[in-house]
Amino acid sequence: MVLQAIKYSRGQLQILDQLKLPHSEEYDHIYSSTDAWHAIKEMRTRGAPAIAIVAALALAVELVNMKLSPIAEEVKVFILEKLDYLVTSRPTAVNLADAARKLKSTAEEAANKEGSDGEDVREAYVAAAQKMLVDDVSDNENIGRHGADWIVKNTEAGKKGQVSMLTHCNTGSLATAGYGTALGVIRSLHSSGALKHAFCSETRPYNQGSRLTAFELVHDQIPATLITDSMAAALLQLKGSSENIAGIVVGADRVAANGDTANKIGTYSLAILAKHHGVKFLVAAPRTTIDLETKSGKEIVIEERPGKEVTLIKGPRHDGVTLDLGVVETVSIAANGIAVWNPAFDVTPAELIDGIITEVGVVEKDSDGVFHLDGLFKADGVRDAPSTVGGI
Numbered sequence: 001m002v003l004q005a006i007k008y009s010r011g012q013l014q015i016l017d018q019l020k021l022p023h024s025e026e027y028d029h030i031y032s033s034t035d036a037w038h039a040i041k042e043m044r045t046r047g048a049p050a051i052a053i054v055a056a057l058a059l060a061v062e063l064v065n066m067k068l069s070p071i072a073e074e075v076k077v078f079i080l081e082k083l084d085y086l087v088t089s090r091p092t093a094v095n096l097a098d099a100a101r102k103l104k105s106t107a108e109e110a111a112n113k114e115g116s117d118g119e120d121v122r123e124a125y126v127a128a129a130q131k132m133l134v135d136d137v138s139d140n141e142n143i144g145r146h147g148a149d150w151i152v153k154n155t156e157a158g159k160k161g162q163v164s165m166l167t168h169c170n171t172g173s174l175a176t177a178g179y180g181t182a183l184g185v186i187r188s189l190h191s192s193g194a195l196k197h198a199f200c201s202e203t204r205p206y207n208q209g210s211r212l213t214a215f216e217l218v219h220d221q222i223p224a225t226l227i228t229d230s231m232a233a234a235l236l237q238l239k240g241s242s243e244n245i246a247g248i249v250v251g252a253d254r255v256a257a258n259g260d261t262a263n264k265i266g267t268y269s270l271a272i273l274a275k276h277h278g279v280k281f282l283v284a285a286p287r288t289t290i291d292l293e294t295k296s297g298k299e300i301v302i303e304e305r306p307g308k309e310v311t312l313i314k315g316p317r318h319d320g321v322t323l324d325l326g327v328v329e330t331v332s333i334a335a336n337g338i339a340v341w342n343p344a345f346d347v348t349p350a351e352l353i354d355g356i357i358t359e360v361g362v363v364e365k366d367s368d369g370v371f372h373l374d375g376l377f378k379a380d381g382v383r384d385a386p387s388t389v390g391g392i
């Protein structure tokens with residue numbers, strides 16, 4: 001069965017509550033943009049593409065179920081205000097702001113059309129939001145294909161036949177409309193028989209790796225092993241040994257114009273480790289995650305989350321032998337009174353990144369070590385672009 005984090009049909013939206021995973025699969029109904037704002041803020045839904053799609057669809061559901069004004073301008077203003085509100089839920093991932101910008105111009109264009117009414121504006125909005133859901137899945141499948149091809153062609157282990165990869169956080173079906181970005185690359189390697197083994201890091205403090213990525217890997221029966229974040233260096237020392245670790249592949253919340261990439265906290269340290277051990281470090285993201293308006297990583301706002309996400313851990317009771325799903329407990333794992341710093345993301349400098357895998361190909365740096373990401377947006381025919389842009 002395919003994992004589905006977002007269930008949508010016209011007028012109805014449900015999200016898989018990711019705070020309850022991996023032990024319990026429960027869906028929450030989302031009826032409005034306010035419901036979506038809270039679901040995003042509380043991390044019941046998360047991952048840059050998923051956040052954008054849930055926000056877009058929640059407003060579509062609200063518009064379909066509400067008593068609609070017949071006046072196009074009024075419906076447009078309602079949509080614009082709700083989109084501005086949704087964007088305030090989490091600051092770092094650019095996909096939500098990008099989706100809001102595109103949906104706003106859809107609503108504006110529809111409202112400006114001669115003779116349009118409220119229903120026309122709503123229908124234009126709903127169609128555009130639904131298209132985002134469909135496009136994200138096909139974009140992810142293409143990211144998976146391009147990334148897997150690149151890894152097989154550009155790594156020693158790949159040329160010999162099979163690779164092992166390390167990934168961080170959760171970038172799979174749970175973080176997107178389906179298939180995933182970095183985890184999509186691992187899925188693609190697996191389905192073509194090129195994956196030897198996947199490693200996923202726990203991803204403290206929110207444990208997206210141990211709770212969500214591990215859940216997806218087990219679900220898809222991909223050979224995989226969980227490590228804590230502090231074990232990554234030791235794992236990479238195995239490169240060239242029987243494990244054939246070819247590289248690290250991660251997702252992104254915002255890629256700046258120069259290639260600096262904001263992603264889950266801990267990504268930057270993995271990039272440094274990759275450099276030291278001479279393994280590839282790849283970022284996998286749809287073009288909606290690339291923000292040419294942000295010139296470098298210095299401009300990216302990093303979300304800081306409550307300290308209790310570091311000092312407390314929540315989960316079902318385990319007595320050492322049996323898991324009791326009926327009793328969910330919160331356990332303190334830090335000294336009372338300690339100050340806590342909890343940035344949700346960090347920025348990996350472009351110099352540490354070997355390639356950015358998108359739905360239209362893998363971008364490498366030119367001979368001066370510079371990414372030219374604007375080339376990804378130039379022509380419509382870009383979907384047919386060669387799988388390697390620039391670089392080698």
Ligand code: MRU
Nearest residue numbers: 046047048169171175251252264
């Ligand atoms: O705080 P989260 O769980 O929303 O962070 C998610 C990540 O950092 C992902 O790597 C990123 O959003 C890409 S998901 C395809």
